Amino acid sequence: MSKRYTLDADLMPIMRGDVPLPNPEPIEADIGAIILHYNSMQSGCSVLLPGETSKKWNVSFFLDHGQGGQLYGSGIVAWTKWDNEKRASVATGLKFAICQHKKVDGPGANHSRGWHPGHCEKCGLDMTVDSGD
Secondary structure, X not given: OOXXXXXXXXXXXXXXXXXXXXXXXXXXXXXXXXXXXXXXXEEEEEEXXXXXXXXXXXXXXXXXXXXXXXXXXXXXEEEEEEEOOOOEEEEEEEEEEOOOOOXXXXXXXXXXXXXXXXXXXXXXXXXXXXXXX
């Protein structure tokens, strides 16, 4: 049986700030444009950011989902901060991932027919996608 991430067991400890944000990466694009592609948001959360000793409150999490709505254990955390040059609050954030997945094709993969079975070789996450006819 392949691994599946859950909101309660895997992501809530991150979203409560109980554990540091895993594998944080800067966002090199307009964060507003990026988060428009997410269908849900978890707001009012806290997070323990890299290099910080106290939690940042009132952040929003945008979680990555796979086919069928399964959680991939990754996403974006966003918040606002004051920008002195712009004299305004601006949105900022980081990408995060419990695992930096590396997909291994499963048996019977037929990419030309839209059948993409597989799992992450690092954490075992089921990454199967069926985009077939």
